[in-house]
Amino acid sequence: MSVIISALNESAVIGSLVARIRELYPDFEIIVVNDGSEDETARVALEAGAFVYSHPYTIGNGAAVKSGIRIASGEILVLMDGDGQHRPEDIPRLLQYLPEFDMVVGARCRCQQTNWWRAAGNRVFNCLASYVTRFEVQDLTSGFRAVKSETAKDFLNLLPNTYSYPTTITLAALHSGRSLKYEPINVLKRRTGKSGIRCVEDGIRFLLILMKVCTLFAPLRVFLPTSIAMFLTGLGCNLWTFLTAGRFNNMGALFLTTSVLIFMLGLISEQISQMRFDRSARP
Structure with missing residues (x-):
């Protein structure tokens, strides 16, 4: 079992996150991909007990996840964000459906979206993805998921380097006939910093990427x-x-x-x- 955490300037929270995962699941392989952080993210994660793979400069959240998938040795991969919003205690809730399902995604409720515009945007994206895949997509952009290593590596060349990698891997799995399960989860508020996602710029870019991915698959x-x-x-x-x-x-x-x-x-x-x-x- 491998846990892959992408992190960018998360030195304030990455240590406690890795330590908590190590405490709960001592046999898990924990991989922190440091995406060119300018702080002490790599050092803190290493001292907490994670294997750290660092990019020489910031490439993107999706690129960090792809690096983690390439080097992970586990047959099951758990993908998490390094901002502390995902609870390590929820990992067994995803793993309970494997290997019956090929991928299990932690679905956030709309009330937990930090901004109304982000909740509305995610709702539109979910509806569009549901139409394209003919499957009820509950949370298209969730970064907390468990997936079979073989499934993730099959679509590695399709994943973008940006925040939209959850969209691509979800649509790719459904298009190829893989089974997917959504499990409701609660996410925590960011303790430090703020999200790097911008409303207008990233919203338009994400919509274009989603249309491109939809055109690619269906x-x-x-x-x-x-x-x-x-x-x-x-x-x-x-x-x-x-x-x-x-x-x-x-x-x-x-x-x-x-x-x-x-x-x-x-x-x-x-x-x-x-x-x-x-x-x-x-x-």
Whole structure:
């Protein structure tokens, strides 16, 4: 069993977090990936009993998790944030469903979101992901999860270097037919510092990444509604001008033609996506 903790300038809390995990689960491998911290995060984690792997400079939260997955030796990986919000006492609640499930995610309730805009944004992202995967996604961005090592390493090349790695690994697991389970958890408030996530900049960037990931895994679920919307717009436009002026118009024809092109692009993207995953699947 390996616990992977990504940390950036968390010297105030990382020591107590590692010590608590070591106290509760002395047989676990604890890996702290220091993502180019400018404080004493690496030293404090090492003294607390963790194996520390350091990036020479800050690459990203997702990159830190990927480094931890590469060097972990356990068959089950527990992914946690290094800010002290995840409770080590909740780890058995995730592990109880393994190996029956391939991945178990700690789902936060909406009342525990620190900001209303973040709660609203996560709600939108959860709904979009649920539509794409046809599975009820309860917490798309949770960084607290337990996953089989084989499953995590299968999708390692797809994970981004940023905060959106939970989104990618969740959609990848569901798209490939892996089983996923959500377990309600309570998270703690940050004791020091503040989140590095910015509302507008990271929100827009995360939405673009989510759309890109959705298009990667289930492109027709994205292209088809767009095509239908364009088709209905063109049909309505032509119907209106035919009833009022007895003719069709160029704008309606443009919408109808565009809807066909988008639909065909969706079909091609669906085939490319399927071939990509067929080639990357293990024998």
